[in-house]
Each structure stands twice: as structure tokens, then as C-alpha cells.
Amino acid sequence: MDDLQRALSVRGLALSILPEKGRCLFSTRDFSPGDVILSEEPYVSVPNRVSVDSRCDWCLTTSNLKRCSSCQVVWYCGSTCQKSDWKLHRLECGALSKLDKARKKSLTSSIRLMVKLYLRRKLQSEKIIPTTVTDNYNLVEALVSHMSDIDEKQLVLYAQMANLVSLILQLPDINIKEIAENFSKLACNAHTICDSELRPLGTGLYPIISIINHSCLPNSVLVFEGRVAVIRAVQHIPKGTEVSISYIETAGSTMTRQKALKEQYFFSCACLHCIKVGQPDDIQESAILEGYRCKDNGCDGFLLRDSGDKGFICHQCGLVRDKEEMKEIASEIKFLSEKASKLLSSGCIL
Numbered sequence: 001m002d003d004l005q006r007a008l009s010v011r012g013l014a015l016s017i018l019p020e021k022g023r024c025l026f027s028t029r030d031f032s033p034g035d036v037i038l039s040e041e042p043y044v045s046v047p048n049r050v051s052v053d054s055r056c057d058w059c060l061t062t063s064n065l066k067r068c069s070s071c072q073v074v075w076y077c078g079s080t081c082q083k084s085d086w087k088l089h090r091l092e093c094g095a096l097s098k099l100d101k102a103r104k105k106s107l108t109s110s111i112r113l114m115v116k117l118y119l120r121r122k123l124q125s126e127k128i129i130p131t132t133v134t135d136n137y138n139l140v141e142a143l144v145s146h147m148s149d150i151d152e153k154q155l156v157l158y159a160q161m162a163n164l165v166s167l168i169l170q171l172p173d174i175n176i177k178e179i180a181e182n183f184s185k186l187a188c189n190a191h192t193i194c195d196s197e198l199r200p201l202g203t204g205l206y207p208i209i210s211i212i213n214h215s216c217l218p219n220s221v222l223v224f225e226g227r228v229a230v231i232r233a234v235q236h237i238p239k240g241t242e243v244s245i246s247y248i249e250t251a252g253s254t255m256t257r258q259k260a261l262k263e264q265y266f267f268s269c270a271c272l273h274c275i276k277v278g279q280p281d282d283i284q285e286s287a288i289l290e291g292y293r294c295k296d297n298g299c300d301g302f303l304l305r306d307s308g309d310k311g312f313i314c315h316q317c318g319l320v321r322d323k324e325e326m327k328e329i330a331s332e333i334k335f336l337s338e339k340a341s342k343l344l345s346s347g348c349i350l
């Protein structure tokens with residue numbers, strides 16, 4: 001911990017713990033908009049499984065790919081990327097080569113990410129890959145898992161996935177429960193690696209960046225430069241401020257954001273945006289973003305997502321419309337607007 005604090009303090013950051021949020025990063029100096037606060041290589045990463053194109057397992061490009069002739073699963077764009085990944089892929093290749101064709105085809109990104117996580121841990125513990133204060137498995141151990149919040153169905157799924165990982169790895173002393181817990185950690189800590197146009201390329205685990213908490217009014221943003229994750233300030237961050245990013249699409253109503261955060265990250269956001277829930281400007285903003293007018297008996301209120309997630313409730317007359325009704329309304333609106341744009345483009349409406 002002291003070594004990590006020292007490494008962070010060089011960057012103008014400090015690790016702290018808040019009772020309501022757990023670990024967090026604070027600034028120990030001022031940052032200006034655009035400043036790079038932190039950048040991190042992934043502890044492990046995998047390309048997305050894409051139907052037509054494959055991606056280089058190291059840099060995630062789709063150009064000049066050649067498949068590993070031995071395992072027939074992993075692709076590289078050239079010898080530089082292949083060499084960078086070789087120590088880990090040598091082990092992974094041996095494990096994947098033993099799988100039959102159908103199993104190889106059904107390998108998901110999450111399974112591959114977990115296999116790589118355990119192989120990297122093994123290589124670091126055997127000192128084949130060096131360990132540093134910002135690149136070690138202890139940082140993965142420290143991640144939150146929310147195991148006690150997960151429902152039974154999800155736990156069963158994680159246990160099945162853990163069994164598959166264990167079958168692929170064939171390592172002695174492998175702990176299925178620990179692998180299942182690591183799947184839960186990935187769910188609330190791994191990041192989707194995107195290109196500059198926000199197209200998803202892969203998934204990576206960045207254990208230092210994973211210390212950063214969420215705000216719907218964040219002072220920083222996570223972007224990717226290739227596989228490197230970069231945290232940049234989007235506003236002036238004075239010394240002594242918590243660094244925050246947004247985990248979700250912020251262009252949603254307060255209830256929609258709260259629902260997304262609760263479902264994936266198991267917390268209720270209490271940022272300055274969220275505490276305004278129910279206030280006139282929050283209702284106005286939510287109505288613009290979600291766009292349903294009540295219109296029941298001429299009511300001019302807005303249908304907004306209800307906090308209990310039953311459906312939508314009119315803030316003016318209190319009418320509740322359940323999710324099915326809202327789905328029907330949404331598809332009717334879609335149908336009508338498609339019809340209108342067809343008529344417009346055919347010149348029938350002037």
C-alpha cells in the first residue's frame with residue numbers, strides 16, 4: 001500500500017477510502033482540463049469476438065492478421081505484437097490447443113480474459129513476467145466483487161464459467177470459488193476498450209483505473225490510446241478533489257442512470273446531479289431525454305421511469321404505465337415516425 005501511495009503521489013494522486021464508496025483516488029495537486037491524470041496498460045485484455053473480422057490479440061487492430069498456427073484461436077498483426085504477447089500466449093496456446101473445435105469456437109471474451117488473468121498471475125509468481133508496484137495480482141485481489149449482491153442465477157452462471165476456465169487451465173490448486181468471484185470482479189471493474197469513435201474493440205482489466213469511482217457529473221474521462229487506458233481531466237480539478245469518471249451513458253434520466261448503476265455496480269449514486277431527482281429541472285431534463293408525454297385525459301405531464309422500476313409514472317397525474325405498455329407505445333411511435341419519414345421522402349407530405 002505504501003509503495004502504491006508513493007507511485008501515485010508522483011502522479012499527483014492519493015489512494016483513500018470513503019465509507020460510502022470504498023477505495024477512491026484524490027488529487028494531491030491541481031489538474032487543468034485536458035491534463036492526463038493517469039495512464040495504464042491492461043493487466044490483461046482480449047479482443048471482442050466479432051463475427052466477420054478478427055482482431056490482433058495485442059494491439060486490437062484488424063489489419064494484416066495471421067492466425068496462430070498452433071492454437072488456431074488467436075490472431076496477431078505481426079511479429080512485434082506476437083513477441084510482446086509471447087510469454088503469456090505460449091501457455092495459453094498450449095491450453096487452447098487441447099480443446100476440440102466446437103469448444104474453441106464457443107470461447108467467449110470473458111472466458112479468455114479469465115484464462116489470461118490466471119496465466120499472468122502464474123507467470124508473475126514464477127518471475128517470468130516482472131512484477132511492479134502498479135502491475136501485480138495483489139491489485140486484482142483488492143478489486144470489489146459484490147459477491148453478496150449477486151442473485152443465484154448469476155452465481156450459477158459464474159460457477160459454470162469458472163468450471164470451464166479450470167478445465168482449460170488444468171492448473172493444480174485452482175480454486176473454482178475464487179474464479180467465480182473474479183468473474184464478478186470483471187463485471188464491475190473491467191472496461192470496454194474503444195477506438196476514438198467509441199467503437200468497442202475489446203475488454204481490458206486496468207486495476208489502478210478501477211479504483212476511480214463514478215459520478216454522473218464527472219471531472220475526468222476515460223479514453224483509450226490503443227490498448228492503453230488514459231484518464232484525462234475534463235475540468236479544472238483542484239488539489240484535494242476526488243477524481244471521478246462516468247461508468248455509464250450520462251445522457252439518460254436520473255432514474256435510468258440510477259437503474260443502470262444499481263444493476264451493474266450495486267450502488268445508488270448520490271452525486272450533485274442525482275440528488276436533484278424529482279426537482280422541477282430534473283423532471284424537465286428527464287422528460288427531454290426520455291420524451292413521453294402522458295396525454296391521459298388531456299394530462300400534460302411527463303411519463304418518467306419510476307424508482308421502483310415498475311414502469312413509468314406521470315409526474316403530474318400519477319398514472320402508472322407498466323413496462324409492457326411503454327414498449328407498445330414506443331413501438332407505435334417508431335412505426336408512426338418511420339411511416340412519416342417514408343411519406344416525406346416519397347414526396348407525399350409537403
Ligand SMILES: C[S@@+](CC[C@H](N)C(=O)[O-])C[C@H]1O[C@@H](n2cnc3c(N)ncnc32)[C@H](O)[C@@H]1O
Pocket residue numbers: 020021022023024142143144146188189210211212213214215264265266267268269270
Ligand atoms: C470500479 S469500482 C471503484 C473502486 C471501488 N470503490 C473500490 O473500493 O475498489 C466500482 C465500485 O465502487 C463503488 N462505487 C463507485 N462509484 C461510487 C459512487 N459514486 N457511490 C458509491 N459507490 C461507488 C461501487 O461499489 C462500485 O461497484
